Amino acid sequence: xxxxxxxxxxxxxxxxxxGTMTRDLLDxxxxxxxxxxxxxxxxxxxxxxxxxxxxISTDSFVISPIFFKGGNIGELAVNGTVNDVxxxxxxxxxxxxAFIVEEGLSTDDFTKIVNSVKMAAxxxxxxxxxxxxxxxxxxxxxxxxxxxxxxxxxxxxANISSNNILVGDKIIVSGFIAxxxxxxxxxxxxxxxxxxxVSDTTNVNFLxxxxxxxxxxxxxxxxxxxxxxxxxxxxxxxxxxxxxxxIIENKIPLExxxxxxxxxxxxxxxYVANEGVFIAIVSADVADAVVKxxxxxxxxxxxxxxxxxxxxxxxxxxxxxxxxxxxIVSPLIGEQLPRIC
Amino acid sequence: xxxxxxxxxxxxxxxxxxGTMTRDLLDxxxxxxxxxxxxxxxxxxxxxxxxxxxxISTDSFVISPIFFKGGNIGELAVNGTVNDVxxxxxxxxxxxxAFIVEEGLSTDDFTKIVNSVKMAAxxxxxxxxxxxxxxxxxxxxxxxxxxxxxxxxxxxxANISSNNILVGDKIIVSGFIAxxxxxxxxxxxxxxxxxxxVSDTTNVNFLxxxxxxxxxxxxxxxxxxxxxxxxxxxxxxxxxxxxxxxIIENKIPLExxxxxxxxxxxxxxxYVANEGVFIAIVSADVADAVVKxxxxxxxxxxxxxxxxxxxxxxxxxxxxxxxxxxxIVSPLIGEQLPRIC
Numbered sequence: 034x035x036x037x038x039x040x041x042x043x044x045x046x047x048x049x050x051x052g053t054m055t056r057d058l059l060d061x062x063x064x065x066x067x068x069x070x071x072x073x074x075x076x077x078x079x080x081x082x083x084x085x086x087x088x089i090s091t092d093s094f095v096i097s098p099i100f101f102k103g104g105n106i107g108e109l110a111v112n113g114t115v116n117d118v119x120x121x122x123x124x125x126x127x128x129x130x131a132f133i134v135e136e137g138l139s140t141d142d143f144t145k146i147v148n149s150v151k152m153a154a155x156x157x158x159x160x161x162x163x164x165x166x167x168x169x170x171x172x173x174x175x176x177x178x179x180x181x182x183x184x185x186x187x188x189x190x191a192n193i194s195s196n197n198i199l200v201g202d203k204i205i206v207s208g209f210i211a212x213x214x215x216x217x218x219x220x221x222x223x224x225x226x227x228x229x230x231v232s233d234t235t236n237v238n239f240l241x242x243x244x245x246x247x248x249x250x251x252x253x254x255x256x257x258x259x260x261x262x263x264x265x266x267x268x269x270x271x272x273x274x275x276x277x278x279x280i281i282e283n284k285i286p287l288e289x290x291x292x293x294x295x296x297x298x299x300x301x302x303x304y305v306a307n308e309g310v311f312i313a314i315v316s317a318d319v320a321d322a323v324v325k326x327x328x329x330x331x332x333x334x335x336x337x338x339x340x341x342x343x344x345x346x347x348x349x350x351x352x353x354x355x356x357x358x359x360x361i362v363s364p365l366i367g368e369q370l371p372r373i374c
Numbered sequence: 375x376x377x378x379x380x381x382x383x384x385x386x387x388x389x390x391x392x393g394t395m396t397r398d399l400l401d402x403x404x405x406x407x408x409x410x411x412x413x414x415x416x417x418x419x420x421x422x423x424x425x426x427x428x429x430i431s432t433d434s435f436v437i438s439p440i441f442f443k444g445g446n447i448g449e450l451a452v453n454g455t456v457n458d459v460x461x462x463x464x465x466x467x468x469x470x471x472a473f474i475v476e477e478g479l480s481t482d483d484f485t486k487i488v489n490s491v492k493m494a495a496x497x498x499x500x501x502x503x504x505x506x507x508x509x510x511x512x513x514x515x516x517x518x519x520x521x522x523x524x525x526x527x528x529x530x531x532a533n534i535s536s537n538n539i540l541v542g543d544k545i546i547v548s549g550f551i552a553x554x555x556x557x558x559x560x561x562x563x564x565x566x567x568x569x570x571x572v573s574d575t576t577n578v579n580f581l582x583x584x585x586x587x588x589x590x591x592x593x594x595x596x597x598x599x600x601x602x603x604x605x606x607x608x609x610x611x612x613x614x615x616x617x618x619x620x621i622i623e624n625k626i627p628l629e630x631x632x633x634x635x636x637x638x639x640x641x642x643x644x645y646v647a648n649e650g651v652f653i654a655i656v657s658a659d660v661a662d663a664v665v666k667x668x669x670x671x672x673x674x675x676x677x678x679x680x681x682x683x684x685x686x687x688x689x690x691x692x693x694x695x696x697x698x699x700x701x702i703v704s705p706l707i708g709e710q711l712p713r714i715c
Contacts, residue, residue, distance in 0.1 A: 366393050
């Protein structure tokens with residue numbers, strides 16, 4: 034889109050007024066980009082036909098910087114919510130999309146972000162069906178915040194619940210950890226590592242669907258280790274199940290340059306956010322087949338089984354080190370990396 | 375809730391980390407307040423059973439100040455989305471709730487807002503089923519922004535669409551206009567009017583349901599004149615219908631003190647935001663009965679029929695003045711009152 038033709042270089046307060054400037058912004062950028070019969074109703078909301086069990090998830094994205102290596106806030110806002118819906122064992126279908134723009138954001142940047150939303154939505158197979166745009170004064174926001182709320186149809190074979198987790202279940206991780214957090218961090222700190230670290234933001238919904246098609250209720254839980262990283266999510270799971278989790282340190286999938294970057298910045302990769310990685314906790318009898326299926330997929334080619342559920346040390350995650358030592362993995366307490374998503 | 379027992383006086387970045395501080399905030403305030411089986415799943419999303427046509431609407435609330443005469447951002451965020459869902463001819467059922475908090479917001483204020491969300495949700499008969507909390511650094515937000523996304527079941531008798539509007543249809547307004555905008559404005563400007571102007575924020579979903587129960591598809595359109603006010607919403611409707619709208623100036627329901635405040639501040643009440651007022655465009659043969667039903671309701675006791683749909687002046691709203699003059703009512707262009715909702 035040639036933004037010089039839009040007639041405005043920046044988003045300003047008038048674009049959030051609900052008057053003709055808002056309509057102009059919507060017509061020239063939003064409706065033009067997403068053009069679908071739901072959004073084209075241009076009403077206060079959209080009407081959709083539903084039958085069955087639906088999963089609903091909401092997330093606001095406040096990441097800084099808004100453009101980073103491997104993506105931007107637009108595609109992150111789609112992938113994040115699509116993945117959250119998928120983690121419920123559902124097939125994402127629709128998204129709502131709400132912007133809070135800081136006055137002065139360039140129309141160019143806004144358009145790039147909207148286009149990324151569209152591209153990511155298309156890749157995930159979801160439609161943007163309703164939205165909202167608000168503008169706040171300079172200094173009262175930070176360029177752009179995006180909320181997406183996603184709706185998905187629960188997979189007919191899915192039965193995802195921490196209540197289903199059994200002793201002996203395997204803990205499988207779909208790819209290298211800590212990439213998203215370290216990409217953002219190196220961007221912020223202006224660090225240049227030997228080769229560039231790129232965010233792993235991507236949609237995992239089709240791989241999740243394939244696993245549910247094949248393994249149904251043998252998949253006991255899905256979770257995506259975003260804020261707080263792998264350590265926090267595993268810890269949170271153990272608090273819910275009255276069982277323990279043991280993971281093997283040298284199985285944790287971690288790229289060398291990400292490990293090096295973490296060391297330089299004094300961060301533990303176990304607590305660093307991921308965006309395109311998920312954890313599956315599955316029945317032991319299908320674990321090898323699950324890993325094989327995941328490794329065959331682009332989104333899961335670096336899948337590893339990192340541990341299992343134990344009757345020992347209930348409510349605790351224990352990491353077994355290379356030389357046989359054991360340590361408890363605590364959840365993240367405060368903030369390691371603010372505004373990572 | 376005695377916030378001194380929470381152990382933290384302000385919301386800080388750690389509360390948005392996804393770690394134990396986030397969990398603490400959620401357990402002590404959010405889950406405790408909303409306590410329902412959907413939210414208690416504590417998963418990335420909630421699973422809900424749906425059948426039929428559903429209306430979905432999203433809105434981010436960025437109002438400043440966050441506390442104002444007649445309400446606060448919490449109840450506004452519920453009522454606003456509940457009403458948007460109702461305007462689609464639907465019965466609101468569920469809401470998602472996403473906070474973007476600026477570091478340093480007092481726990482007291484946050485708790486008050488959360489309690490107002492709960493109170494407003496109860497009054498509207500909706501459940502908060504999933505949520506999100508993000509925290510941004512001081513100066514990168516403005517106290518608190520809230521996104522709510524609402525889901526409602528389309529009323530079996532509803533057929534709400536601007537395509538159904540006929541020449542002769544009556545334009546009915548449910549109450550005094552411009553109250554919300556002027557309440558916010560006087561708060562901001564520190565003005566004290568003779569008697570206090572109070573925001574009209576409220577939920578209108580039960581009145582909307584009653585109208586649909588009684589008059590079904592004789593109700594052709596509902597709209598709530600929020601941002602941009604009555605003038606902008608009527609203008610927007612005429613752009614969609616290839617017919618005109620004539621309204622009678624002295625029928626517009628406007629309280630004297632609101633009119634006076636508008637005059638002092640140089641604002642046209644037709645462009646000032648409302649939050650608890652809605653417009654119904656209905657078949658002429660039921661118009662009197664609709665007005666009567668609305669007047670019998672607390673939420674519609676000041677209902678007035680202000681005009682009708684005409685074949686003349688298509689795509690234009692014309693206001694007929696007391697002494698017989700006519701003028702075109704244009705939509706709002708830029709921004710009269712930023713951050714009014």
